[in-house]
Amino acid sequence: MEGEKTLEGWTPEPDAELPLAHIVDLAFDYRGNTTVVKRDGTELHGYVFNRDADVEAPYLEMFDTDGGGPYRVPYAEVRTIHFTGKDTAAGKSYAAWIARKQAEKAGRQAGHAPP
Amino acid sequence: MSVPLSQMWTVASYVLAQRFRGRRKYPLVLMLEPLFRCNLACAGCGKIQYPGQILRKHLTVEQCLRAVDECGAPIVSIPGGEPLMYPEIGRLVTELVARKKYVYLCTNAILLKEKLEAGVFTPSKYLSFSIHMDGLREEHDEAVCKDGVFDQAVEGIREALGRGHRVTTNTTLFEGADPERVRRFFDAMMDLGVEGMMVSPGYSYSKAPDQEHFLRKQRANELFRRILSSPKRRWRFNQSPLFLQFLMGKRDYECTPWGNPTFNVFGWQRPCYLLQEGYARTFQELIDGTRWERYGKRSGNEKCRDCMVHCGFEATAVQETFSSWRGLRDTVVATVSGRA
Numbered sequence: 416m417e418g419e420k421t422l423e424g425w426t427p428e429p430d431a432e433l434p435l436a437h438i439v440d441l442a443f444d445y446r447g448n449t450t451v452v453k454r455d456g457t458e459l460h461g462y463v464f465n466r467d468a469d470v471e472a473p474y475l476e477m478f479d480t481d482g483g484g485p486y487r488v489p490y491a492e493v494r495t496i497h498f499t500g501k502d503t504a505a506g507k508s509y510a511a512w513i514a515r516k517q518a519e520k521a522g523r524q525a526g527h528a529p530p
Numbered sequence: 531m532s533v534p535l536s537q538m539w540t541v542a543s544y545v546l547a548q549r550f551r552g553r554r555k556y557p558l559v560l561m562l563e564p565l566f567r568c569n570l571a572c573a574g575c576g577k578i579q580y581p582g583q584i585l586r587k588h589l590t591v592e593q594c595l596r597a598v599d600e601c602g603a604p605i606v607s608i609p610g611g612e613p614l615m616y617p618e619i620g621r622l623v624t625e626l627v628a629r630k631k632y633v634y635l636c637t638n639a640i641l642l643k644e645k646l647e648a649g650v651f652t653p654s655k656y657l658s659f660s661i662h663m664d665g666l667r668e669e670h671d672e673a674v675c676k677d678g679v680f681d682q683a684v685e686g687i688r689e690a691l692g693r694g695h696r697v698t699t700n701t702t703l704f705e706g707a708d709p710e711r712v713r714r715f716f717d718a719m720m721d722l723g724v725e726g727m728m729v730s731p732g733y734s735y736s737k738a739p740d741q742e743h744f745l746r747k748q749r750a751n752e753l754f755r756r757i758l759s760s761p762k763r764r765w766r767f768n769q770s771p772l773f774l775q776f777l778m779g780k781r782d783y784e785c786t787p788w789g790n791p792t793f794n795v796f797g798w799q800r801p802c803y804l805l806q807e808g809y810a811r812t813f814q815e816l817i818d819g820t821r822w823e824r825y826g827k828r829s830g831n832e833k834c835r836d837c838m839v840h841c842g843f844e845a846t847a848v849q850e851t852f853s854s855w856r857g858l859r860d861t862v863v864a865t866v867s868g869r870a
Binding site: 448476 | 580583808809821
């Protein structure tokens with residue numbers, strides 16, 4: 416639906432106001448693939464399905480784009496995460512469905528309305 | 531109340547055994563999601579909004595059975611995704627029935643007739659098809675965002691009943707539901723001959739797109755009072771009468787999030803079927819490692835504030851039945867009188 420916010424295409428860099436842990440949380444909530452950029456310059460592409468920031472060595476878990484994994488990546492190895500994949504939740508709201516149905520109904524009624 | 535006596539006895543003896551052992555957190559129903567893939571794309575469902583490689587994944591039967599054994603709940607509910615799209619659904623159900631687990635296979639029934647004709651399932655008192663039905667034709671097709679599904683579901687129900695299967699329905703009521711139409715829907719399901727109905731208010735999954743359309747608690751109480759205050763004798767519900775009283779606002783319950791633990795391709799879901807706040811690798815890790823104090827109404831967690839969904843509160847109702855003579859008496863009275 417128009418107006419719905421999505422993080423698709425966002426390429427944040429962590430700083431004092433946007434800590435890495437928050438970016439990981441957003442990636443965990445994101446319904447699309449992401450690119451995990453590691454401190455050593457390598458990248459992992461896939462879906463972040465879990466994270467735990469409350470343990471001694473916080474980590475995230477992900478499946479790669481082929482479904483391989485799960486891979487566990489410590490926060491300490493992550494530089495940032497880019498929201499590179501399509502947001503599969505975007506534009507699929509119940510409101511959009513209702514609006515579409517109502518538009519269809521209105522169109523049918525208009526088409527059959529007497530002149 | 532339409533739950534068979536043998537099932538009631540199994541649940542009762544299980545709950546009493548847990549209490550006798552002093553176990554405070556025990557599961558009642560395992561929500562086993564072998565896959566997220568579905569042949570519908572309901573707007574209210576956050577389960578299907580994943581990238582392709584996740585939707586293509588599914589648990590193996592062995593992974594499912596390990597989870598069942600690890601958890602130990604007497605009832606296994608198989609939602610999804612659409613479980614009839616799971617390639618090994620027949621073998622999975624056969625294995626669960628062999629373990630004497632009461633299985634609720636939650637399906638939209640689009641593929642049900644085809645699977646029944648193919649001989650995938652054998653009737654058993656342990657197996658019930660729980661058909662997703664969100665109302666009469668207009669309401670249901672609107673809820674699942676596809677026309678014609680209601681009629682397919684009815685056809686599936688008839689086929690299953692004709693073959694001697696147990697069939698129940700599960701209904702989620704959303705804001706704007708018309709109490710009179712819901713009552714007519716209950717009549718229609720009883721006319722079809724289903725064993726019993728399950729009903730619950732909708733909840734906004736934290737990742738679902740249509741949060742503003744789900745019921746808030748007060749409006750939900752009002753809606754259920756209007757639907758259930760003068761129930762017809764012929765209506766049968768496949769759930770605790772105390773839970774129905776809770777829906778009507780006659781009882782105030784706290785959530786029992788560990789009552790219906792969820793296992794899927796990501797692991798054991800924290801803290802419940804509805805919220806996805808992380809995953810544990812084992813059931814024990816889920817129980818021991820989840821910060822349960824962060825959830826439920828008393829926690830102040832806004833995600834839990836208005837929740838009345840059966841996966842959190844039916845277990846509470848069942849526990850009340852077996853934790854006091856009063857709870858047992860109220861359950862018996864409601865069951866015998868047919869009044870919620």
